[in-house]
Amino acid sequence: MLRLSRQPGGQPEIFHSLQGEGATIGVATVFLRLSLCNLSCSWCDTKYTWDWENYDYKKEVMALDTEQVREKILSYECPHLVVTGGEPLLQQTELAPLISGLKQQGFYCEVETNGTIAPMPEMERDIDQWNVSPKLSTSDNRLERRLVPDTLESFSRIPNAYFKFVIVEPQDIEEVCGLAEKYRIPPQRIILLPEGRNPEVLQSRSGWVSEACVKHGFRFSTRLHILLWGDQRGR
Numbered sequence: 001m002l003r004l005s006r007q008p009g010g011q012p013e014i015f016h017s018l019q020g021e022g023a024t025i026g027v028a029t030v031f032l033r034l035s036l037c038n039l040s041c042s043w044c045d046t047k048y049t050w051d052w053e054n055y056d057y058k059k060e061v062m063a064l065d066t067e068q069v070r071e072k073i074l075s076y077e078c079p080h081l082v083v084t085g086g087e088p089l090l091q092q093t094e095l096a097p098l099i100s101g102l103k104q105q106g107f108y109c110e111v112e113t114n115g116t117i118a119p120m121p122e123m124e125r126d127i128d129q130w131n132v133s134p135k136l137s138t139s140d141n142r143l144e145r146r147l148v149p150d151t152l153e154s155f156s157r158i159p160n161a162y163f164k165f166v167i168v169e170p171q172d173i174e175e176v177c178g179l180a181e182k183y184r185i186p187p188q189r190i191i192l193l194p195e196g197r198n199p200e201v202l203q204s205r206s207g208w209v210s211e212a213c214v215k216h217g218f219r220f221s222t223r224l225h226i227l228l229w230g231d232q233r234g235r
Contacts, residue, residue: 001063002094005033005049005086007234012062014069015234016076020225021193022131023162024110029080030073034095035061037087039114042140043168043195045231049086066098073102082110082131089117096122115155115163116148130161136175138168147179156183164191164221167205173212187217196223197231 005013013033019025037050048055073081081102088095088111099109103126110129111119119127132155135146155161163185165176173192180190192213194205202223213220229235 001065002069002091002098003035003061003063004069005035005046006060006062012064012069012072013234014072016078017235018224018228019080019082019110020228021221021223022164022191023129023219023221024080025221025224027080028078029082029110030076030078032069032073032081032083034083034085034088034091036090037085037114038090038116039087039135039139039141039146041135041166043138043166045197046086066094066101070098070101074105079105079107080110081107082112084112087114087117089113089119089123092117092120092123096120096126099123099126114146115152116146118151118154124158128160130155130158131164132161133164133166134179136165136168136172138172139166152179152183156185162189162191162219164193166195167192167209167212168195170208170212173209173216176218177216188219190216191219191221193221193223196226199227199230202226 007013015031017029017031019027019029035049048060102109108128109126110131111127112131115132115134134152135141139146192209194202194209196202196205206222210220225235
């Protein structure tokens with residue numbers, strides 16, 4: 001069984017939209033949002049997947065078997081899947097057979113992960129793109145929780161892993177540069193993403209974040225879904 005986020009109407013949070021950020025921004029995509037996370041970022045926009053002090057687990061989480069999840073994904077007739085969360089790799093044992101089956105049907109599969117949990121061999125084999133988002137100090141997670149050196153080193157050796165950093169303050173850029181040097185991450189695989197849950201905040205940060213990308217040779221990504229639909233679940 002997989003534990004999924006439940007949308008306000010009671011349906012599992014499996015939806016068809018556009019990839020809003022990262023290396024495949026703008027691509028038509030089916031999203032599968034899993035619940036549970038091992039971190040607690042202060043600026044997280046999906047706290048309903050893990051913050052049980054402020055959200056009701058029974059209302060926000062539902063369990064489905066992999067066949068039910070597969071049928072819902074296939075119903076959209078879109079062979080591009082993004083597994084997000086929460087932290088999907090907390091459930092990778094249950095997730096791996098689903099991904100394997102979808103790959104046999106021609107799917108391109110991405111996983112969004114915070115980079116603290118190493119993927120199983122089956123997952124590393126089948127995932128087409130890893131969107132690894134190590135958390136910086138401005139996420140308010142303790143250092144020993146948010147950065148796991150051995151895991152980051154393993155992801156840095158996976159050629160189809162992109163490193164996506166959420167940027168809040170200019171000091172975050174220096175922190176990214178330090179991590180890039182320490183873990184030998186090529187600049188073309190680093191994506192800077194301004195934090196923001198509304199277009200105004202995104203716009204206010206996009207200028208200096210994009211300038212940093214030019215300076216250091218990183219990629220820049222906005223949050224397309226925020227620009228198009230605002231902070232709306234299921235989009």
